Amino acid sequence: MQKCLNFIKMRRNWILILNLLLINFGFAEKIIIPYEKEKWETVETEIDKIVFSTLKKYKIEPANPSSDEVFIRRVYLDLLGTLPEPEEVIGFLNDKNPDKRKQLIDKLLERDEFAEYWSLKWCDILRVKSEFPINLWPNSVQAYHRWILNSLKENKPYDKFVRELLTSSGSNFRNPPVNFYRAVQGKNPASIASAVCLTFLGIRYEKLPVEIQRGMCNFFAKIGYKKTLEWKEEIVYFDQNNKESLTGIFPDGTKIIIPPDKDPREIFADWLIRPDNPYFSKNIVNRIWAWIFGRGIIHEPDDIRPDNFPSIPELLSYLEKEFIKSNYDLRHIYKLILNSRTYQQSFIPKTNNPEGEKYFAFYPIQRIPAEVLLDIIWKFTGIGEEYISQIPEPYTIIPSNQKNVLLADGSITSSFLELFGRPPRDTGYENERNNRVNEDQIRYLLNSSELYRKIQNSQNLRKLILQKRGDYQGTIEIIYLTLLSRYPQKEEMETLKSYFKKEGIDTKQAVEDIVWAIINSKEFLYKH
Amino acid sequence: MKRFIIFLLIISIYKICFTENIKPKAKSVIQIWLWGGPSHLDTFDPKPNAGYDYTGPFKSISTNVPGIEINELLVNLAKIADKYSIIRSLTHGINAHETATYVMQTGHLPEERLVYPAVGAVVSLFKGYDYGYKNILPPYIILTTSLGRFSEIGFLGPKYKPFVTGGDPNKTPFAVEGIILEGISEKRKVYRKELLSTIDVFSKFVPWIKEFEYFDLCRKKAYEIIEGEMAKIFDLSSEPEAVRDRYGRNKFGQSCLVARKLVEKGVIYVTINYTGWDTHSNHFQQMRQKLPELDKGLSALIEDLYERKLLDTTIVWVTGEFGRTPKIQWEPPWNGGRGHYGNCFSVLVAGGGFKGGCVVGATDEKGEKVIDRPVYPQDLLGSIYYLLGIDPEGKFPEKFGENIRILPPIEKGEKKGILKEIMYE
Structure with a gap:
């Protein structure tokens, strides 16, 4: 009896009981403001037909449509790695055009931030770092990063991008894609073959039969490296000293004779980017899907093998076909995914089915990546991080007004980025990046002097307080629009306004505390 | 069936009798990392007869153990040489900071495909939460900034990441990041x-x-x-002034005091990252400032641990990623500097089952080559693991992958491998 009473007394349990009641009486059907809306304006796409019919088959109900507030925040974070400005949020919310989501996606894909944010991902999987255990050295890191960034900016067709990475020869400073062959832990054929399998095929070399492994190595057996008179310059070239003809074996088992006068890398690249290659398109479209949903149609996205089945095979083959048809246009795949209802669903699952995530019955919440989080704090407070790296030489100095997503060198020390799961870029595995929350991160956000000083010394906040002079409502509104991309609800506004009247706290401190509390909220920390 | 049971019995008896059972002597480790690589000639391996181009202005002094000499600026350490031992023959031959740090911290050469965890992370894996560590303090703490740029956890994952304090214990308050x-x-x-x-x-x-x-x-x-x-443990303001003075009123000295307090509270692995030893130029001026700091803090730490009966169960080890070139570079731009030198350098070890008053190995008369009992990084780390009760020949748990050795194979035999000659039976 006592136990029962205690159970009822606890507030947490009340919420649980209330929810159970709500679900039983069918109230959970209700849409949740301000995160959801009642009706779709987004047109149903081919992706949705496939996903929703699969969900129907497994008796899983898809989530409600996301609200415009949720959508604009989500799409900015997913495409640009930033939050929308308050004016952008207001403009979007007031826009009555039923096609406005599609228009926004098109517009964002053309912005430079798109290439900037996604170059970060590519630098992760291409292992761009200057020292240990990948030794690119600082100058090559900068050149390589710039090349990746520009390729994304000009929307270079993906087959061309990969071909350049695989077949280039020349100096690591002057012909940046050659750095692909330098960004491996060992410059031996097996190490390179393993990196190629992982990066462009999404398969693990060590899981291939030994015979195929050996045959794969032969495609990378004639790569030469030589130094020049310039410090830390290295030439990557087709080494013709070995006059033997070799037998290459592709991952699918087909054999090919490589004549001695032909660069084996060319033969491999030609096979790889053929439209009928079973791995090439599958790997990249599945990765893009995983980058957005935090989970691949085949999962893990870089561990594709016959016994790792796609959760929705039709979805994967649809995207592959579209990709080839579009002439390997990466942005086309982003467009297809982001314009779907599947992507635009609410993050609140309708049913508690554990399979829901696997079949994409809702948008899964994901903690904002380390670099993006630091950029948001920088943009909001106006206080950024300066990086100085004296080893290896030459020195790298990054001024505090440069975005963290543009940090080219994965070796640069940053305790914040390490704490929030930046990948070490040692192996290129997708799971090196860790976007899971942990206790240390929470403690940092709650109680770090570094973060507190940024909020306390922020000129931006000071300006805001001066501008709004006593208009608490207006101040709170701007903070909400900037950090959460929505207006505060009525009740929220009332409780927050009363915070300004707390004894012993001045206006500036009240604003600081509200900002601190929002930065610590789930709604802020998760993409949702 | 009966036979089978008897067979099992025999096997288990055999296992009990013949498996080497390692009884841990040490409970905690304090690692003092002299980042940048201190000169071995100007610390624990002086070469008074090598000439001015090698010794520079420094002389050596004798210690309270006959036959052991160290640099003249290490006056307090000279009085307690019976409490620590010196390894003069550490060698790995690598002259680049990052790689040498990696090798000294993991025992592995970077040619292998895996990135291994640092010694502190390995210890916190085998002695930490997975094996019954219960403490509000994290098992692995670094004072005050992290060591190198290789990720210290290697393939172990964030669970074994060290807690890095930030802040400066010589300031009031010691603003431990995220705590205070x-x-x-x-x-x-x-x-x-x-x-x-x-x-x-x-x-x-x-x-x-x-x-x-x-x-x-x-x-x-x-x-x-x-x-x-936790906040109280990091607060040094409650310590008596005399104790704080004894350790030296500087960042390093006060870090030693914090380390002692942490070990007292049961923390397993504390690293003090003591920077500023990469003395390419103006070497001697910098050493005149650093050596007295090191001398005061380290000697106070060893004595304090001894007085509190903690030295028997606490390993203290002191070294950098390499030594420095024995021959002084007098020419500009160095103007009396020493470069990186991985061929031979010194390590100080004390407590936790290590004997005091001994010297292991030797270098030639100019400190350029090991001439007796080379000690490799895996021998040193293996000895530390051994004293903690972690099998140096053992493997990582299967969940991290199959057959991953903690250390590369260690040589066996007289004057080889594990430093048995300076361990208590």
Whole structure:
């Protein structure tokens, strides 16, 4: 009896009981403001037909449509790695055009931030770092990063991008894609073959039969490296000293004779980017899907093998076909995914089915990546991080007004980025990046002097307080629009306004505390 | 069936009798990392007869153990040489900071495909939460900034990441990052905590999302630490002035004092990252400033541990990633500097089962080559593991992959491998 009473007394349990009641009486059907809306304006796409019919088959109900507030925040974070400005949020919310989501996606894909944010991902999987255990050295890191960034900016067709990475020869400073062959832990054929399998095929070399492994190595057996008179310059070239003809074996088992006068890398690249290659398109479209949903149609996205089945095979083959048809246009795949209802669903699952995530019955919440989080704090407070790296030489100095997503060198020390799961870029595995929350991160956000000083010394906040002079409502509104991309609800506004009247706290401190509390909220920390 | 049982019995008896059972002698480790690589000639391996181009202006002094000489600026350490031993023959031959740090911290050469965890992470794996460590303090703490740029956890994952304090223990307060936040009144702290739940709309609408349950758990734990005893342990203001003075009123000295306090509270592995030893130019001026600091802090630490009966169970080891070139570079731009030197350098070890008053190995008359009993990084780390009861020939748990050795194979035999000659039976 006592136990029962205690159970009822606890507030947490009340919420649980209330929810159970709500679900039983069918109230959970209700849409949740301000995160959801009642009706779709987004047109149903081919992706949705496939996903929703699969969900129907497994008796899983898809989530409600996301609200415009949720959508604009989500799409900015997913495409640009930033939050929308308050004016952008207001403009979007007031826009009555039923096609406005599609228009926004098109517009964002053309912005430079798109290439900037996604170059970060590519630098992760291409292992761009200057020292240990990948030794690119600082100058090559900068050149390589710039090349990746520009390729994304000009929307270079993906087959061309990969071909350049695989077949280039020349100096690591002057012909940046050659750095692909330098960004491996060992410059031996097996190490390179393993990196190629992982990066462009999404398969693990060590899981291939030994015979195929050996045959794969032969495609990378004639790569030469030589130094020049310039410090830390290295030439990557087709080494013709070995006059033997070799037998290459592709991952699918087909054999090919490589004549001695032909660069084996060319033969491999030609096979790889053929439209009928079973791995090439599958790997990249599945990765893009995983980058957005935090989970691949085949999962893990870089561990594709016959016994790792796609959760929705039709979805994967649809995207592959579209990709080839579009002439390997990466942005086309982003467009297809982001314009779907599947992507635009609410993050609140309708049913508690554990399979829901696997079949994409809702948008899964994901903690904002380390670099993006630091950029948001920088943009909001106006206080950024300066990086100085004296080893290896030459020195790298990054001024505090440069975005963290543009940090080219994965070796640069940053305790914040390490704490929030930046990948070490040692192996290129997708799971090196860790976007899971942990206790240390929470403690940092709650109680770090570094973060507190940024909020306390922020000129931006000071300006805001001066501008709004006593208009608490207006101040709170701007903070909400900037950090959460929505207006505060009525009740929220009332409780927050009363915070300004707390004894012993001045206006500036009240604003600081509200900002601190929002930065610590789930709604802020998760993409949702 | 009966036979089978007898067979099993025999096997288990055999196992009990013939498996070498390692009894741990040490419970904690304090690692003093001299980042940049200190000169072995100007610390624990002086070569008074090598000539001015090697010794520079420094002389050596004798210690309280006959036959052992160290640099003349290490006056306090010279009085307690019976409490530590010196290894003069460490060698790995690598002259680049990052790689040498990696090798000294992991025992592995970087040619292997895996990135191995550093010694502190290995110890916190085998002695930490997975094996019954219960303490509000994390098992592996670094004072005050992290070591190198290779990720210290290697393939182990964030669970074994060291807690890096930040801040400066020589300042009041010692602002440990994420633990001690100055400038907010107690009252305001209460308001702020309330505000957190007011603002948390997600919990009201969707408390059933699993990830959010985990988030709430993390926050609860974080608050336990922030509001708990931990802040007090890092607070040096309650220490007597005399104790603080004894360690030296500088960042390194006070870090040693914090390390002693942490070990007393049961922390398993503490690293003090002591920077500033990469003395390419103006070497001697810098050494005149650094050596007395090192001398005071380190000698106070060893003596204090001894007086508190903690030295028997605490390993203290002191070294950098390499030594420095024995021959002085007098020419500009170095103007009396020493470069990187991985061929031979010195390590100081004390406590936790290591004997004091011994010297292991030797270098030639100019300190350029090891001439007796080379000690490799895996021998040193293996000895530390051995004293902690971790099998140096053992493997990592299967969940990290199959057959991953903790260390590369260690040589066996007289004057080889594990440093048995300076361990108590």
